[in-house]
Amino acid sequence: MLTKQERRNFVEKESEDSRIVCGASNCVWWDHISNASRVKSLGRDMMSCPHCGNVSLMSFKNEKEWWAVVDKRASTVTEDYRAFIEWIRGKCYPSIAVAKKAWEDRLHVN
Numbered sequence: 001m002l003t004k005q006e007r008r009n010f011v012e013k014e015s016e017d018s019r020i021v022c023g024a025s026n027c028v029w030w031d032h033i034s035n036a037s038r039v040k041s042l043g044r045d046m047m048s049c050p051h052c053g054n055v056s057l058m059s060f061k062n063e064k065e066w067w068a069v070v071d072k073r074a075s076t077v078t079e080d081y082r083a084f085i086e087w088i089r090g091k092c093y094p095s096i097a098v099a100k101k102a103w104e105d106r107l108h109v110n
């Protein structure tokens with residue numbers, strides 16, 4: 001049986017493991033924290049994009065919080081925004097504009 005404190009620690013650990021990480025600048029990669037890479041930067045262990053090594057990342061508590069932010073933004077931009085964000089998951093592009101171009105090119109392949 002876990003004590004109240006142990007249970008709280010466990011829950012906190014769980015929620016930490018649920019974090020979603022995305023590029024704050026340099027690239028637009030986003031994914032579950034377990035898919036992030038680790039690099040040494042200024043002697044510290046930093047999370048990084050697994051493709052380009054970008055360490056300028058933001059994290060969200062969990063996927064629910066991430067999608068809430070995406071959906072809020074989706075309501076102010078194009079109707080395909082959420083599908084676009086789903087599509088770029090795990091992909092690395094230097095900017096949203098470049099990612100958008102790749103997304104649109106992909107739609108026009110057929």
Ligand SMILES: [Zn+2]
Pocket residue numbers: 026027028029049050051052053054092093
């Ligand atoms: Zn990247």
